[in-house]
Amino acid sequence: MIGYGEGSGNRVRAIFIQKPEDADRLILDDRCLQNLAVYLPKHEVRALGKPAIVARVPVLRSIQQLVYEQQLKEGDIAVIGVSDDGQVLDFPDLKSVGDFVSKIPLTLTPDEQAALKKLEAMSREERWNFWLEEMSNCIKCYACRASCPMCYCERCTVDCNQPQWISVPAHALGSLEWHIMRAMHLAGRCVNCGDCTRACPVKIPLALLNQRIIADIVDNFGEKAEYALAAFKPDDTEDFIR
Amino acid sequence: MADKKIIRKSSLGELFKKIRSDGKRILAPVDRGGKILFEYVDSPGSIAPDYIQTTLSAKDTLLPRCEEMLRFRTEQKSVYLEESLNRPEPTLIFGVRPCDARSIAVLNAVYLINYTDDIYRQKIDTTTIVGVSCAKCDEYCFCTSVGGSPGDTAGSDMLLTQMDNDIYLAEILTDKGKAIAALAPELFAEGGDVDKNKHCADVPVRFDVKDLSKRLPGVFEDPVWIAQSLRCIGCGTCSYVCPACTCFDIQDETDGNRGVRLRCWDSCGFAQFTLHTSGHNPREVQSQRWRQRIMHKFSYQPDQLDVIGCVGCGRCSRTCPVDMNILQHITDILEVH
Amino acid sequence: MEEKSLYQPYLMRIAANIDETPDVKTFRLEFVKEDEGKSFSFKAGQFGEYSVFGEGESTFCIASSPTRSGYIECTFRKMGRVTKSLASREVGDIIGFRGPYGNIFPLDDWKGKSLLFVTGGIALPPLRCVIWNALDLRNNFKDITVVYGARTVRDLVYKHELEEWGKRGDVKLITTVDPGGETVEWKGEVGFVPTVLEKASPSSADTVALLCGPPIMIKLTLPILTKLGFSQDKIFTTLENRMKCGIGKCGRCNVGKYFVCKDGPVFTFAQVSQLPPEY
Numbered sequence: 001m002i003g004y005g006e007g008s009g010n011r012v013r014a015i016f017i018q019k020p021e022d023a024d025r026l027i028l029d030d031r032c033l034q035n036l037a038v039y040l041p042k043h044e045v046r047a048l049g050k051p052a053i054v055a056r057v058p059v060l061r062s063i064q065q066l067v068y069e070q071q072l073k074e075g076d077i078a079v080i081g082v083s084d085d086g087q088v089l090d091f092p093d094l095k096s097v098g099d100f101v102s103k104i105p106l107t108l109t110p111d112e113q114a115a116l117k118k119l120e121a122m123s124r125e126e127r128w129n130f131w132l133e134e135m136s137n138c139i140k141c142y143a144c145r146a147s148c149p150m151c152y153c154e155r156c157t158v159d160c161n162q163p164q165w166i167s168v169p170a171h172a173l174g175s176l177e178w179h180i181m182r183a184m185h186l187a188g189r190c191v192n193c194g195d196c197t198r199a200c201p202v203k204i205p206l207a208l209l210n211q212r213i214i215a216d217i218v219d220n221f222g223e224k225a226e227y228a229l230a231a232f233k234p235d236d237t238e239d240f241i242r
Numbered sequence: 243m244a245d246k247k248i249i250r251k252s253s254l255g256e257l258f259k260k261i262r263s264d265g266k267r268i269l270a271p272v273d274r275g276g277k278i279l280f281e282y283v284d285s286p287g288s289i290a291p292d293y294i295q296t297t298l299s300a301k302d303t304l305l306p307r308c309e310e311m312l313r314f315r316t317e318q319k320s321v322y323l324e325e326s327l328n329r330p331e332p333t334l335i336f337g338v339r340p341c342d343a344r345s346i347a348v349l350n351a352v353y354l355i356n357y358t359d360d361i362y363r364q365k366i367d368t369t370t371i372v373g374v375s376c377a378k379c380d381e382y383c384f385c386t387s388v389g390g391s392p393g394d395t396a397g398s399d400m401l402l403t404q405m406d407n408d409i410y411l412a413e414i415l416t417d418k419g420k421a422i423a424a425l426a427p428e429l430f431a432e433g434g435d436v437d438k439n440k441h442c443a444d445v446p447v448r449f450d451v452k453d454l455s456k457r458l459p460g461v462f463e464d465p466v467w468i469a470q471s472l473r474c475i476g477c478g479t480c481s482y483v484c485p486a487c488t489c490f491d492i493q494d495e496t497d498g499n500r501g502v503r504l505r506c507w508d509s510c511g512f513a514q515f516t517l518h519t520s521g522h523n524p525r526e527v528q529s530q531r532w533r534q535r536i537m538h539k540f541s542y543q544p545d546q547l548d549v550i551g552c553v554g555c556g557r558c559s560r561t562c563p564v565d566m567n568i569l570q571h572i573t574d575i576l577e578v579h
Numbered sequence: 580m581e582e583k584s585l586y587q588p589y590l591m592r593i594a595a596n597i598d599e600t601p602d603v604k605t606f607r608l609e610f611v612k613e614d615e616g617k618s619f620s621f622k623a624g625q626f627g628e629y630s631v632f633g634e635g636e637s638t639f640c641i642a643s644s645p646t647r648s649g650y651i652e653c654t655f656r657k658m659g660r661v662t663k664s665l666a667s668r669e670v671g672d673i674i675g676f677r678g679p680y681g682n683i684f685p686l687d688d689w690k691g692k693s694l695l696f697v698t699g700g701i702a703l704p705p706l707r708c709v710i711w712n713a714l715d716l717r718n719n720f721k722d723i724t725v726v727y728g729a730r731t732v733r734d735l736v737y738k739h740e741l742e743e744w745g746k747r748g749d750v751k752l753i754t755t756v757d758p759g760g761e762t763v764e765w766k767g768e769v770g771f772v773p774t775v776l777e778k779a780s781p782s783s784a785d786t787v788a789l790l791c792g793p794p795i796m797i798k799l800t801l802p803i804l805t806k807l808g809f810s811q812d813k814i815f816t817t818l819e820n821r822m823k824c825g826i827g828k829c830g831r832c833n834v835g836k837y838f839v840c841k842d843g844p845v846f847t848f849a850q851v852s853q854l855p856p857e858y
Contacts, residue, residue, distance in 0.1 A: 009381055013565035014473040034564065043527055044472055137279070139298070139307050139482045139507065146477035147563050159514050161660045168493045169308035169506045199563035201479045202297060203277050311586045314632045321590055321632050321673040356841060357826040360584050462855060489830030492586075492823045496633040503586070503635075508829070515831060516857070518821050519659040522794075524834070524857040534857070538833060545836040 001080075002039050003054035004032040014039065018048060028054065028082060035193040037062035037149035041071060052078035055097075057104060058193035062149040064098040065189055071152055105223035106192060112211050119208065131176070137202040138175035140168070144182065144206050147199035150189045157181060183209035188217060244395065245414040245423075246434025252408060253429040254286040260425040261334055266370070269303060270336040271296045280335065289337060294380050295555060299342045299485030300335045304349060304365050305507075307482070311361060311492065312503035324500075328361060334370040334422070341385045341555040343373045343397030345485035351547040352488045361505070370418045373398030379443040382556030384569050387449050390553055392442040403438040411438050449572055451540065451550060458541040461578045462533070470571050471532035473564045478509030480535070480558035480566065486551050489515075510534045532566075536575070585826070588630055588675030589615050594650060596670050599736040603701060604666050605642065605654040608676060620679075621645050623686055623709045624817065624845040627678025628825045629653060629665065637661035638822045640844075641679060642704035644711035651676070654704040654736060680825040681844050684709050684789070684815060686716075692785050693722040697800055699772050699792035700729050703736050705817045705844075706791050710744075717749055724751040724781050728772040728796075731760030753779055773799040776807075783808035789815045790848075801848065812849035818858050819844065834858050 003026045005015035012031045016039075017023055037059045039045045055063060060081055066072040074094050081089030081100065091097045108116070119127060142158075145151040158166040158178055166181055167174035183206075190210040197207040249257070261268055262284060272281040273290035277297040283289065310328035314321055346366070353362040376383075376392035385391060395401045399419035402410040411434055414423050423430050481487040491508040494501055508515060511531050517523045525531050539551030552568075559567040595607035610616030622645055630636040637659065643652035657666045668674060686709070694713055696706050706725075713720050725744060729735045735754065744752045755768035755775040768775045772792065788809050790800055797816070804814055820832035820839040827841030835854045837843065851858075 007565040008559065008567040008570060011565045016472045038475060039473070042472075044468060044529060137274075137277070141478040141482045141509070142512070143475075143477035143479045143563050146475040162663070164660070167495060168491065169495070169504045171308050171504075174308070195563070199475075199477070199479075201483055201561040202279075203275065312584070312588075316632055319672050321675070323587060323590070326584070352828060357585055357828070359828060361586070488828070490823070491829070492636060494630075494633050494635045501633045503630075503632075505586075508823075508831070510830065510833075516821055518819075519662075524820060530857070534833070537835075537855075538830075542833065542836045 001026070001052045001054070002036050002045070003080075004028060004034070004036075016045065016048065026054070028086075032056070033194070033198065035059055035062055035147070035149050035191075035195045037066065038147060038195070040066065040077060040149070041152045050075075050077065052080055054082065055079050056082045057084055057101065058191050059149075060097050060101045061106065061191035062193065063094065064101050065150060065191060066152075067094050067098060069189075106214060107218065107223060108192070108211055108215060112192075112207075113215075115205070115208060116212055116215060119212070132172060134204045135175040135179060136172055138170055138179070138204060139202065140170035140175060140178065141201060143199040143201060144179075144196035147195040148186075149193075150186055150191075151182075157185070179204075179206065179209060183213060186210055187213045190214065244401075245420070246436075247412045247414065247423070247430035248405075248433045249402070249410050249412045249429055249431070250408055251286075251404070251410060253426075257422075257426050257429055258283075258285055258336075261422065264332075264425055266332045266334045268334050268336055269300070283336075286336075294376070294378055294383070295339060295557060295560070296337075296342075297557075297561075298483060299345065299555065299557065300338050300371070301342075301345065301349070301485045301487075303333060303335060304346070304369060305353075305362060305488065305490075308504050308506045309361065310502050311505050314501050314503070316499045316501070330365045330368045332368045332370075334372060336372045336374075338371050338373045338398065339376055339555065340373055340392060340394040340396070340398065340401070341383075341390050341553040342485045343371050343401075344385070344390045344394060344553045345555075346371070346397040348486040348543070348547075348549050348551055348553070349488060351543075351549045355547060370399045370422060371397060372419075372422070373401040375401060375403040375438065375441070376443045376445075377404060377441060379445045380556070380560075382559045382567070382569065383443070383445050383554065384448050384556060385554035386445045386447045387569075388451050388550050388552050388554040392445055393438050403441055405436065405438075405441055411436055411441075413438075445554075448569055449576055454540050454572060454576060455544045455550075457576065457578075458537055461575060462537070464578050466575055466578050467533040468529040470566070470574065471529045474511070474528050474532055474566055475564055476511055476513060476528050476531070477563065478507070478511050479561050479563065480568075481509035481511055482507055483557040483561045484552075485555060485557070486539070486553055510538065536568075536571070540572075586677065586824075588628070588636075588677045589619070590673050591651075591676045593668055593670050593672050593674065596668070599654060599738070600734050602657045602666075603654060603734075603736055604657070605652055605736075606665075606668075606674075607643075607650050607652050608674070609650045611673060616649060620648075621651070622679070622683040623712045624684040624705065625679035625681050626705075626825070626840075626844060627651075627653075627676050627680060628822075629655075629661075630675035630677075631661055631664040631668070632675060634664040635661045636675070636677070636823070637665065638819075638825060638840075640705040640708065640817065642707050644708055644715055646712055646715035654701070654707075656701050677825060681840055682842065684845050686712060686719075689787050690719045692720060692787055693782070694720055694724070695781050695783075695786050695788045696723075696725045696727070697772060697776055697788060697790045697792070697804070698725075698727050699796045700734060701736065702791040702793065703727055706789055707737060707740070709789060710750075714744075714747075714750065721785070722751065722781075723749065724753070724779075726753045726755070726772060726776050726779065726781075728755040728757070728768075728775065729760070730757045732756055732762045732765055734760070751781075771799070772796050773803050776800060777803045780807060783813070787813055787815065791816055810849075811852060812847045814848045815845060816848065816851065817844040818846055818851070820858050 001017040007013035353359040543551040590611040591608035823829040827838040832839035
């Protein structure tokens with residue numbers, strides 16, 4: 001069972017319960033924000049056997065997305081859902097997880113919208129300088145990538161060097177390239193859990209990039225846009241996607 | 243013996259001016275929206291007033307996250323090595339915590355022993371460290387368990403300890419420290435014969451580091467590493483915020499026919515770190531990589547270089563996105579039988 | 580220019596470019612600056628960092644013998660970014676070389692002894708350096724035996740030299756290819772290295788064994804060598820962890836308290852058996 005337990009200080013942390021008598025260590029409160037879906041593809045976690053996972057809405061969305069992307073299939077995991085108002089949700093299968101979260105539109109909170117508005121109110125130069133300054137703090141620790149359930153690639157683009165798509169060093173250009181590439185790769189996939197921002201040791205507001213893309217998707221395709229790659233059918237008349 | 247003087251907090255502005263006129267740039271901790279970063283300052287007014295620890299350590303100056311090793315130009319079949327632009331400027335880092343100052347011994351051991359790394363040597367030779375003792379600590383601090391203390395002088399050229407009133411005790415420790423004091427001798431007054439310890443934080447000793455070093459090889463195969471690292475997500479945050487982590491990667495970058503070879507921070511926490519081109523990976527899973535981090539700092543480095551690769555600053559624990567708490571883990575490892 | 584920086588490579592001109600197999604090449608490299616070549620020396624077992632400027636550095640042994648001065652040779656397989664780029668270089672092109680790094684095969688200690696080389700595939704280059712070194716000082720050693728195998732005839736490296744060694748009366752050369760890897764003309768053995776070694780059953784009396792090859796070959800060959808009477812401290816190998824700096828700084832090749840680059844790459848199996856299994 002992957003859930004939350006008390007951590008150090010006033011922090012909470014992911015815990016992996018393997019014996020029924022340890023289940024008392026499980027907790028759930030406002031501090032329990034980490035997107036636990038990040039652990040589902042991990043070798044050592046899988047080695048412990050089929051997991052059950054405590055899943056609040058962002059985690060449920062991640063599970064739905066991982067199913068879309070064929071990283072999870074029925075029977076791989078058991079889901080103990082928790083609704084936004086704290087009710088325990090019983091999901092007999094992963095399809096029911098998808099059905100449930102599909103009914104909750106992925107929209108931005110008023111605070112998130114306000115932050116985006118503030119950015120959009122900037123001139124192009126101001127915005128560029130804002131990001132350059134934020135990115136100048138980036139140390140390329142890849143905590144954003146490691147904390148993200150959608151960054152499950154065994155080999156990330158930045159690790160591919162033939163050719164070297166993304167500059168590895170943590171200089172201004174390298175960091176900017178990295179974060180733009182990551183945001184684009186998450187377009188339509190990001191569930192806005194906020195873990196990238198929370199994980200960042202130098203507090204770069206990374207989620208802003210993804211939230212902007214989410215806002216664009218909502219504006220252009222509506223709140224319940226189907227996942228594009230999952231919507232692909234072999235008999236699609238367009239052949240650019242093949 | 244260190245020369246002990248006192249200096250008024252209000253005199254620091256004058257001292258900073260003298261240091262600047264002497265041609266040194268000054269790096270000091272500045273508050274940037276909740277993160278404390280070393281930035282260039284001209285006056286002490288810009289310094290963050292209250293913090294336990296900087297977000298990143300001063301390592302970023304001595305061993306930058308990315309720095310030039312080599313500069314080259316290619317022309318048809320020929321290659322020309324050009325003069326590197328990585329020439330350190332004389333720098334004074336102000337406000338280095340004693341734990342961070344202590345980490346310089348680790349950097350020195352790695353970079354100056356056996357083959358002398360001239361890029362690093364030039365940096366350390368032109369850098370003066372003015373430490374500031376810790377009046378406060380938090381539950382993540384454990385300097386006293388790894389040989390340091392909140393008022394430890396190791397690694398500092400001058401160590402300031404704030405006394406009750408508006409006065410710092412200034413311990414002038416090295417020639418570089420003397421050179422700073424000599425810039426403005428009138429600012430350094432007699433009266434330094436005081437007990438600084440009562441002005442320093444009380445950091446309890448949490449474990450016996452010699453015992454840990456001795457026991458680590460014996461627990462290499464223990465399942466404790468897997469249990470501890472199940473929640474580790476394999477990012478490099480712990481290494482990058484660590485003042486004593488020194489591993490790096492080398493990357494070439496070109497622009498037309500000119501190029502640079504860069505040294506960039508790297509981390510044993512990354513799966514790619516040890517991956518062979520053939521696909522074989524000597525440390526395939528995260529538990530092995532987590533074990534390497536602890537073994538390297540507390541067993542291999544003491545064995546190889548006679549230094550402990552950890553100064554107890556607690557940054558890795560404070561910053562870890564998934565609450566990997568090194569102190570707690572070490573304590574647990576010591577309980578393995 | 581001032582003193583050469585630690586990471587500043589020698590500029591080397593490719594003097595010869597030999598295709599060993601479809602994906603393995605040998606370069607002969609000469610120093611662009613003659614004085615650097617004159618003051619350069621190394622010993623058998625050492626390695627270097629070879630670079631293509633703009634692509635990066637790659638680690639491999641010096642495959643030529645220290646008894647042949649004025650040049651060094653390296654043999655590499657086209658695998659990653661640097662080696663693929665290296666492979667596209669031509670005679671006359673300039674590449675970089677940093678080294679020599681690492682420890683050595685203690686040939687001086689082996690005077691008067693017999694040498695047994697057991698190797699497979701692309702692992703011959705580090706031993707080829709020792710083989711030529713020993714052959715150039717032939718009187719210093721008793722019997723020299725080389726057991727070398729590859730998957731197929733095509734995958735054997737240094738084919739001309741194998742032929743030369745085969746003709747010499749002072750080397751016992753046994754070549755083998757995996758079953759199915761032979762050609763109609765193949766005159767060597769067919770079978771895996773450990774089996775062929777067991778059949779040849781060379782004496783371990785006053786003999787040092789040098790064993791280099793893929794992990795599976797090493798795993799299966801060690802028991803045979805033990806059966807033949809070699810103790811682990813008489814069997815030498817070179818380890819090949821991923822490296823960047825080559826001088827014990829970058830941390831990558833750390834295994835236990837050793838850095839493969841600085842404390843190795845040459846180890847006896849007595850030493851290897853004490854290491855954590857992280858190589």
